[in-house]
Amino acid sequence: MDEIREYWLQLNDRHGSPPSAAADEMEKILAQYSAPGRYYHNTRHLSDLLTLQQQYAPLIVDNDSLLFAIYYHDLVYKATRHDNEEKSAQEALQFLKKIGYPKEKQQKVHAFIMATHGHQNPLADPDLDYFLDFDLHILGASPALYNAYTQQIRKEYSLYPAYFYKKGRRRVLKHFLGQTGIYRTAAFREKYEKKARENMEREIEML
Known part of the structure; x- marks a missing residue:
């Protein structure tokens, strides 16, 4: 928590945000990521x-825009919603307008968050490639960490019966496995690609 706060306050200080506004927004962000039912998309993920x-x-050109995208990308997260990314991006835009963040960078942050819906990079922005890879890093974790992640995701979707969850989860996994590369950057492909495929193939077998 201390690290999350520190980076946020430093980020806002670099852009002249009023300290009180930055502090209030930080508490809202932490409350959202700490909400009940957040078993994976929580402060640990952040x-x-x-x-x-x-x-x-x-290796990143615009680290501050990427940081704002990180803080807001899962701000709104409910398993039953299909507009989480849109709502999260709108929340980011609202705050960035309030602090006078440059308009072109406001749109970049908005686009970065929206890109996490399908994990595609329509901007052909190298920074976005890193952001998307960061978001999927858990797929290439050790088997123990990956298994813990799958259990956390299942808890977030506990509203759904096993049959429907397994069907949807299998579809998601096959989508990623069907891509030429799960990761977009050379660094992540080299470090995580093989392990991610092994993890997901093993999960499909267990569903």
Whole structure:
């Protein structure tokens, strides 16, 4: 939590955000990511992406826009909704307008968040490739961490009976496996691609 707050306040300070506005928004963000039912898309997921951003920052052109996208990308998350990305992007836009973030960068953050819906890069922006790979890094985790992730996702979708969940989950996994590459950057393909495919193929067998 301390790290999440620190990076946020530093980010806002770089862009002249009023400290009180930044602090209030941080509490709203933390409340959203800590809401009941958030078993995977929670503050741990947010922290993981911030850690990856710090690790790969030298390879990213516009780190601050990427950071804003990270903070807001799962702000709105409900398993029953189909507009989570749109609502999250709108929340980001509202705050960025409030602090006077450059308009072209406001649109970039909005587009980055929207891109997490299908994990495609219509902008052909290298920074977006990293952001999308950050969001999918768990797919290439160790088998133990991957199994924990699948259990967390199942809890988030506990409203759905097993038959419907397994059918939908299998469709998602086959979608990713059917792509030429799950990851978009060379760094992530080299580090995670093979393990991600093994993890997802194993999950399909167990569904």
